[in-house]
Amino acid sequence: MNKYTHHLAFALSLLFLITSACKQQKKVPETIDSVDTEITEEVVEPEIILEKLKGSPAYADATLILDSSEEIVAKKSGEMDFSFKVENYELGAQTSGANAQKLANSGKGQHIHFILNNQPYSAHYEAIFKKEIPDGIHHLVAFLSRSFHESVKNENSVVVRKLIVGENPEDKLNLTMKTPALIYSRPKGEYKGKDTEQILLDFFVLNTTLSEEGNKVRAKINNKEFIITEWVPHIIKGLPMGEVTIQLELVDASGNLIPGPFNKVTRTVTLKE
Numbered sequence: 678m679n680k681y682t683h684h685l686a687f688a689l690s691l692l693f694l695i696t697s698a699c700k701q702q703k704k705v706p707e708t709i710d711s712v713d714t715e716i717t718e719e720v721v722e723p724e725i726i727l728e729k730l731k732g733s734p735a736y737a738d739a740t741l742i743l744d745s746s747e748e749i750v751a752k753k754s755g756e757m758d759f760s761f762k763v764e765n766y767e768l769g770a771q772t773s774g775a776n777a778q779k780l781a782n783s784g785k786g787q788h789i790h791f792i793l794n795n796q797p798y799s800a801h802y803e804a805i806f807k808k809e810i811p812d813g814i815h816h817l818v819a820f821l822s823r824s825f826h827e828s829v830k831n832e833n834s835v836v837v838r839k840l841i842v843g844e845n846p847e848d849k850l851n852l853t854m855k856t857p858a859l860i861y862s863r864p865k866g867e868y869k870g871k872d873t874e875q876i877l878l879d880f881f882v883l884n885t886t887l888s889e890e891g892n893k894v895r896a897k898i899n900n901k902e903f904i905i906t907e908w909v910p911h912i913i914k915g916l917p918m919g920e921v922t923i924q925l926e927l928v929d930a931s932g933n934l935i936p937g938p939f940n941k942v943t944r945t946v947t948l949k950e
Contacts, residue, residue: 925941
């Protein structure tokens with residue numbers, strides 16, 4: 678065998694080995710890495726709804742009386758005695774009807790809402806009580822309330838007074854008692870469990886009426902706007918848990934805010950599971 682034949686034989690042997698190796702090699706299946714895809718559900722907040730509250734006892738002849746002049750003068754600040762009289766209405770009684778079951782209800786019963794300068798009310802279950810009053814000129818509104826905090830709305834169920842307290846009290850409000858005024862009442866405070874499902878929206882209007890063509894109340898509940906054209910209580914449904922903001926404004930037929938220190942008010946309440 679010459680050198681050329683030797684080289685050819687070597688090359689053929691090498692080619693055979695390479696071909697055999699390729700045939701014996703197993704095909705590795707292609708793999709696709711699985712990617713975990715996180716699926717998130719969109720949280721849809723319930724729609725806030727405002728509805729008229731119906732079915733409460735009317736108490737059309739209920740009367741709240743405070744024997745005093747329209748201006749009550751006290752030389753010193755501190756505890757003042759308030760002695761109301763109540764007619765055709767029972768303080769401390771539970772208001773009858775279904776609304777006492779579906780709304781936040783006071784176990785102490787019917788009461789008086791005592792509101793100074795349109796600040797959050799204090800509830801009084803007896804007609805005679807003491808109240809701490811600071812120096813200054815103050816606007817008092819007191820009205821009868823059902824056990825579930827709905828105000829009794831008639832011309833005799835409310836008392837309005839100006840309190841002049843101190844030696845030289847400052848009139849920071851510059852309030853005229855006979856002009857249209859919006860007095861906030863509910864919602865108030867904290868709501869839990871079942872009480873969060875239907876929440877009372879209630880207020881008092883003085884020296885004006887509400888109508889579709891005239892003055893109205895503009896309510897913003899978590900920035901959702903409602904126009905109220907009738908002085909009746911309402912219930913709020915669909916509120917989210919947590920802090921809720923309620924703004925009420927007394928506006929004229931054109932939607933302009935009516936001047937007055939109380940005619941735009943904002944409150945926050947808290948809803949818990």
